[in-house]
Amino acid sequence: MVIYKGTIYISWNDYGNGDADIFLVSSKDGLNWTNTMRVNKDDLTNEKDQFFPVLSSNSEYLQLIFYDRRDSVNNTLIKVYYSYSKDGENFSEFSISEKSIDASMSSTGNDTEGMGD
Numbered sequence: 001m002v003i004y005k006g007t008i009y010i011s012w013n014d015y016g017n018g019d020a021d022i023f024l025v026s027s028k029d030g031l032n033w034t035n036t037m038r039v040n041k042d043d044l045t046n047e048k049d050q051f052f053p054v055l056s057s058n059s060e061y062l063q064l065i066f067y068d069r070r071d072s073v074n075n076t077l078i079k080v081y082y083s084y085s086k087d088g089e090n091f092s093e094f095s096i097s098e099k100s101i102d103a104s105m106s107s108t109g110n111d112t113e114g115m116g117d
Contacts, residue, residue, distance in 0.1 A: 004057035007088060011039070011064055013051040019075075020049035022066050026088055039083055039091050042070040049075060062088050068095070069103075076104040 001010050008027045013020045022039040040050040053066040061084040068081040077100035083093035 002055040002057050002062070004062040004088060009055055009057075009062060009088065011053040011055045013049075013053060013066070018045045019047050020051045022050045022053045022064065022083075024064075037089070039064060039093075040066070040068065040070075040081070041091070041093055042068075046070070047075060048072065050081070061086060064091075065096075067101075071095070072100065076102060078103050 001008060003009070006028065008030055009024060010026075011022060011024045013022055017038075021044075024037045024039050025033045025035075027033045038044075039053075042048055042050070048068075048070040050066050050068045050070070053064050056063045056065075063085075064083040066081055066083070067078045069075045069078055071077065071079055079095045079097035079100050081093050082096045083091045085091045
């Protein structure tokens with residue numbers, strides 16, 4: 001959750017479209033919320049996941065950073081994407097990763113563990 005220009009914003013990832021996408025809602029009073037908005041700009045239901053969003057803001061932008069698999073053929077390679085908006089509704093985004101992270105590689109060698117475990 002973050003407050004930007006007097007508005008509360010909350011972001012999360014959800015599999016409601018068949019793959020994980022980044023969503024956002026906002027409220028000016030904490031009681032009435034906007035309709036859910038999908039933030040990531042890749043093709044809908046492309047079986048590429050976006051997850052672990054982090055919201056922040058400064059005086060100019062509402063900002064999100066998240067993991068993204070849109071550039072991975074088999075949905076295992078991850079890049080970090082940055083998304084930003086001046087109005088909280090229209091977002092631009094780009095990858096800030098020079099290289100992909102291979103999420104199929106476990107740090108313990110245990111196939112039952114994954115990112116976040």
